[in-house]
Amino acid sequence: MPNRSLPLSAYTATMAPTKFNFSAGPALLPKEVLLEAQKGLVDYEGTGMSVMEMSHRSANYDKVHRHCIDMIRKVLDIPTNYHVLLLAGGATYQFSAIPFNLLGDGNAVYVNTGTWSKKASTEAKRLFGERIKVVSTPTFTLPKVEDIEIPENCKYVYVCDNETVHGVEWPSAPVFGDVPLVADMSSNLFSRRLDISKYGMIYGCAQKNFGPAGLTVAIIREDLVGAAHPMCPVLMTYKTHVAKTWPAERNQDSLYNTPPTLCIWITMLVMEWIDRCGGIDGIEKMNRDKAAMLYNYIDSSPFWTTFVEGEIRSQMNVVFKCTKDDVDRAEILDFFQERGMSSLKGHKSLVGSLRASIYNAMPKEGVECLIQAMKDFEAAH
Structure with a gap:
């Protein structure tokens, strides 16, 4: 276990009743539906x-x-x-x-x-x-x-x-x-x-x-x-x-x-x-805003990195990883799970990867919660 300036529990937020499913599929459907x-x-x-x-x-x-x-x-x-x-x-x-x-x-x-x-x-x-x-x-x-x-x-x-x-x-x-x-x-x-x-x-x-x-x-x-x-x-x-x-x-x-x-x-x-939701144009704007939020945070952090650069980055599936070799992916996934976020494990073909699938039904709040959890995990390490 790597050294931390504060115990991990200090960064674990109180579980909210809302849970967010980042599965690549089958994935979440709109709750309204x-x-x-x-x-x-x-x-x-x-x-x-x-x-x-x-x-x-x-x-x-x-x-x-x-x-x-x-x-x-x-x-x-x-x-x-x-x-x-x-x-x-x-x-x-x-x-x-x-x-x-x-x-x-x-x-x-x-x-x-x-x-x-x-x-x-x-x-x-x-x-x-x-x-x-x-x-x-x-x-x-x-x-x-x-x-x-x-x-x-x-x-x-x-x-x-x-x-x-x-x-x-x-x-x-x-x-x-x-x-x-x-x-x-x-x-x-x-x-x-x-x-x-x-x-x-x-x-x-x-x-x-x-x-x-x-x-x-x-x-x-x-x-x-x-x-x-x-x-x-x-x-x-x-x-x-x-x-x-x-x-x-x-x-x-x-x-x-x-x-x-x-x-x-x-x-x-x-x-x-x-x-x-404003038709396909309204959905597209929501999707682009969510993806931009997540990519912008990852790009600004030395702790996280993505696999894809430029305009070919997926707006639906953000594939990323931790830059620190001494951080175990299972620990990251457990931290996310404790905060109500599931199915963030990357595909088995990409060792150590994480994947956030942010399809149409993923609300902006889900991406905001993920970013906050990533910030908290980074601060704990």
Whole structure:
């Protein structure tokens, strides 16, 4: 145990009833949404049943499903030539679905900037071999767009927009001419304004910034639907989910089979919450303010340091560590836990790292409490 000028207990604040969950995922949801969901969990709008008990073919659920898609379109200002799909399963499911649907007879480029883009490229390469071209960058960096070589007959370029493990985020959409950009936005979808027209496809899983785990939102340009590989499983085929399925005269996206109804309902509630918070612009300002507070403190302290520099720092996942070799990470985590802050342990691949995930639902007060705890721990050492 290192020497301290004062005992650690002198810096341990009285536990407040509020606790803050900094988990990278599943992560916290807005408390307002959870309370609203709690009211409707047993009896949704006088139906005598929960949303998760309703038939997905019923008129009551139909309103939930359509309103969820409408609110996603509103929040992100999605052009009419893009489909919004509500798909079961996590983002990892899309690692296989994307090349099956989009590769056609061509090639694809995968830009490896961290753990999740590497996993996606590994799966695509397993399925389609040398047709998948991989561009890897040094850890905690992003490549220059002009340095990425695009092969002939390239059907798409794939990026992970925000790498949760390494805390690296593309500050804006990388554009590769007319080649469609496919982006895994699992950890930053709905966190900032996007120009959807710059992407061929965006997808993201819950729970980081919306809904419970088990739902993936996919936003895909209509001209990219319909050319799936003949061996693509029916539920992985995007055309399956945009077809007119039930009733025949209506376009019921994502209702080929029973969707994750509870996840979709709560996602709808989150979209309404974002709308009340000033829409996507209001959410983006809150997120940028929170991230700036935390990064500014870390940059000003000789006791803490981040792994990423410049504009590519993630606004969602702040990855940092203590600069003192004689300070044990477990001691830091215990100190945070005593003060009501959980899930700050960094990924196992980054030895000694800490990670604060400050998604949409993390209030400013949570970041302020974390900064105060970091100051107190620093003072104790």
